[in-house]
Amino acid sequence: MLTFIGLGLFDEYDISLKGLEAIREADMVYAEFYTSCLMGTNLEKMEKLYGKKVFLLSREDVEQHPDWLSKAKNRNLCFLTGGDTMVSTTHVDLRLRAEKLGIDTRLIHGASIASAVSGLTGLQNYRFGKSASIPHPYESRRGTRIISETPYDTIKQNLELGLHTLVFLDIDKEKGYMTVNTALELLLEVEEKRGEGIMRGAAAVGIARAGSEKPVIRADYAENLKDFNFGKPLHILVIPGKLHFLEAEALVKLAGGPVGFMKEVE
Numbered sequence: 001m002l003t004f005i006g007l008g009l010f011d012e013y014d015i016s017l018k019g020l021e022a023i024r025e026a027d028m029v030y031a032e033f034y035t036s037c038l039m040g041t042n043l044e045k046m047e048k049l050y051g052k053k054v055f056l057l058s059r060e061d062v063e064q065h066p067d068w069l070s071k072a073k074n075r076n077l078c079f080l081t082g083g084d085t086m087v088s089t090t091h092v093d094l095r096l097r098a099e100k101l102g103i104d105t106r107l108i109h110g111a112s113i114a115s116a117v118s119g120l121t122g123l124q125n126y127r128f129g130k131s132a133s134i135p136h137p138y139e140s141r142r143g144t145r146i147i148s149e150t151p152y153d154t155i156k157q158n159l160e161l162g163l164h165t166l167v168f169l170d171i172d173k174e175k176g177y178m179t180v181n182t183a184l185e186l187l188l189e190v191e192e193k194r195g196e197g198i199m200r201g202a203a204a205v206g207i208a209r210a211g212s213e214k215p216v217i218r219a220d221y222a223e224n225l226k227d228f229n230f231g232k233p234l235h236i237l238v239i240p241g242k243l244h245f246l247e248a249e250a251l252v253k254l255a256g257g258p259v260g261f262m263k264e265v266e
């Protein structure tokens with residue numbers, strides 16, 4: 001049996017009782033923290049709470065050479081992921097590989113950033129369009145700095161439909177955790193290069209450390225928000241589309257948004 005367990009958002013205590021019980025009964029426990037991670041804890045604290053050794057897997061171990069999977073043929077394995085195990089990950093691939101090997105699988109869910117964002121901002125989940133991810137820029141072989149324009153296009157399409165965009169921010173082994181500030185700078189850079197105007201004057205909402213005792217949620221116009229200090233990671237960004245009056249009120253009253261947001265409502 002292979003049990004996929006979502007660990008929730010911030011520290012080792014965010015796991016469900018079902019998840020904890022499954023870990024305590026498991027023969028082996030694996031985890032990956034490249035898709036998301038819990039910034040309020042570390043492996044040592046998790047192992048202490050679980051009473052189990054946790055083997056940390058790299059992206060290659062999970063996506064290219066998941067040889068460890070075959071151990072689940074005659075043992076109970078748990079596979080741990082930050083947030084919910086199947087939200088904004090490709091772990092369904094692991095599940096399908098396991099099923100092909102004749103291994104039973106099951107899921108134990110965890111709180112996800114995708115739902116926490118609606119809770120913290122007041123933006124309604126059914127008014128979101130396609131999500132986007134902003135990767136760190138990279139250098140081409142010729143030494144040119146390349147910025148992905150895909151997130152900008154996704155935001156543009158959603159705005160045309162009046163929909164909000166949830167923008168996941170890159171976690172990179174070498175380049176680190178992307179901040180809301182860098183994400184907005186990159187979007188504004190793409191905009192400038194293209195000579196378009198969707199981000200100028202657009203509303204934006206940044207969220208830092210969801211699930212912690214003191215998450216930071218701040219709404220403003222994109223050009224102002226890029227200078228706001230959100231503190232430590234993890235961060236996530238939302239570019240709201242057309243606002244319902246309740247959403248506008250929540251952004252103004254709960255996230256320090258400018259009162260101008262109230263004038264642009266449905």
Ligand SMILES: C[S@@+](CC[C@H](N)C(=O)[O-])C[C@H]1O[C@@H](n2cnc3c(N)ncnc32)[C@H](O)[C@@H]1O
Nearest residue numbers: 036083084087088112113169209210234235236
């Ligand atoms: C690729 S998504 C994976 C989502 C995860 N599976 C889940 O269900 O929450 C990870 C990204 O979501 C955002 N994120 C995850 N947890 C967060 C948190 N506690 N606070 C703020 N942003 C978070 C960050 O931008 C991070 O890079």
